Amino acid sequence: xxxxxxxxxxxxxxxxxxxxxxxxxxxxxxxxxxxxxxxxxxxxxxxxxxxxxxxxxxxxxxxxxxxxxxxxxxxx
Amino acid sequence: xxxxxxxxxxxxxxxxxxxxxxxxxxxxxxxxxxxxxxxxxxxxxxxxxxxxxxxxxxxxxxxxxxxxxxxxxxxxxxxxxxxxxxxxxxxxxxxxxxxxxxxxxxxxxxxxxxxxxxxxxxxxxxxxxxxxxxxxxxxxxxxxxxxxxxxxxxxxxxxxxxxxxxxxxxxxxxxxxxxxxxxxxxxxxxxxxxxxxxxxxxxxxxxxxxxxxxxxxxxxxx
Numbered sequence: 001x002x003x004x005x006x007x008x009x010x011x012x013x014x015x016x017x018x019x020x021x022x023x024x025x026x027x028x029x030x031x032x033x034x035x036x037x038x039x040x041x042x043x044x045x046x047x048x049x050x051x052x053x054x055x056x057x058x059x060x061x062x063x064x065x066x067x068x069x070x071x072x073x074x075x076x
Numbered sequence: 077x078x079x080x081x082x083x084x085x086x087x088x089x090x091x092x093x094x095x096x097x098x099x100x101x102x103x104x105x106x107x108x109x110x111x112x113x114x115x116x117x118x119x120x121x122x123x124x125x126x127x128x129x130x131x132x133x134x135x136x137x138x139x140x141x142x143x144x145x146x147x148x149x150x151x152x153x154x155x156x157x158x159x160x161x162x163x164x165x166x167x168x169x170x171x172x173x174x175x176x177x178x179x180x181x182x183x184x185x186x187x188x189x190x191x192x193x194x195x196x197x198x199x200x201x202x203x204x205x206x207x208x209x210x211x212x213x214x215x216x217x218x219x220x221x222x223x224x225x226x227x228x229x230x231x232x233x234x235x236x237x238x239x240x241x242x243x244x245x246x247x248x249x250x251x252x253x254x255x256x257x258x259x260x261x262x263x264x265x266x267x268x269x270x271x272x273x274x275x276x277x278x279x280x281x282x283x284x285x286x287x288x289x290x291x292x293x294x295x296x297x298x
Binding site: 065068 | 181182184
């Protein structure tokens with residue numbers, strides 16, 4: 001089984017990298033990009049029976065820094 | 077006096093840090109990240125600068141979960157002295173020993189230069205050899221040194237006199253120009269600048285020696 005963890009900076013946390021991407025898109029002529037937020041996706045290949053609660057524990061302890069980052073988990 | 081310097085894969089200021097301690101009169105043990113225990117009788121633990129574990133995931137995140145860091149956290153909780161410079165500061169924030177987060181520099185660029193710092197408090201085991209309000213020159217070299225904290229945390233750090241150093245000309249966007257902070261018991265220091273790289277005239281300056289000297293004064297009294 002697999003889990004996919006999406007990690008994003010929380011709302012209100014300044015994302016200078018996203019801002020640089022937004023600026024670059026504007027330079028390329030893409031108008032109307034009001035904002036860009038950059039995050040990361042972590043795919044986990046897990047032993048059968050691993051629970052979402054365990055993945056949540058992984059996020060809390062290592063995968064995300066919950067001071068500034070939020071995460072969502074997709075189990076499949 | 078005895079100091080331990082933790083070495084992670086990717087640490088690159090570990091020997092500089094050891095030299096800083098030695099010059100101040102410490103006997104230094106280098107401790108590998110896979111060790112589970114610190115050597116006995118240490119007076120201070122140093123977490124060096126560098127790029128532990130290649131900065132994978134987040135700077136300092138993987139180092140903070142290494143076996144030796146559990147021992148460092150226990151040591152700090154028992155009242156031991158711990159300091160972390162640059163990547164060491166990032167590691168200390170990731171362990172939770174210090175609050176806040178080091179994010180990508182506001183200008184997105186790696187900054188490497190001599191930096192003026194203001195000593196914000198002389199009331200700590202790491203800053204008592206300086207006078208409050210004085211300015212020192214110490215190198216900085218980092219990509220993720222933008223200390224980020226919410227208004228409440230900044231207010232608390234200032235109210236409790238826990239800002240050790242601030243930038244005179246903010247190089248990275250750090251909240252409140254904060255360059256280095258102390259733990260609640262004042263025995264853990266984290267800072268982005270590199271005092272260990274300003275310890276002898278050939279470094280271009282010796283303003284960093286004060287951090288090590290301060291420790292020797294406190295430990296001599298203990």
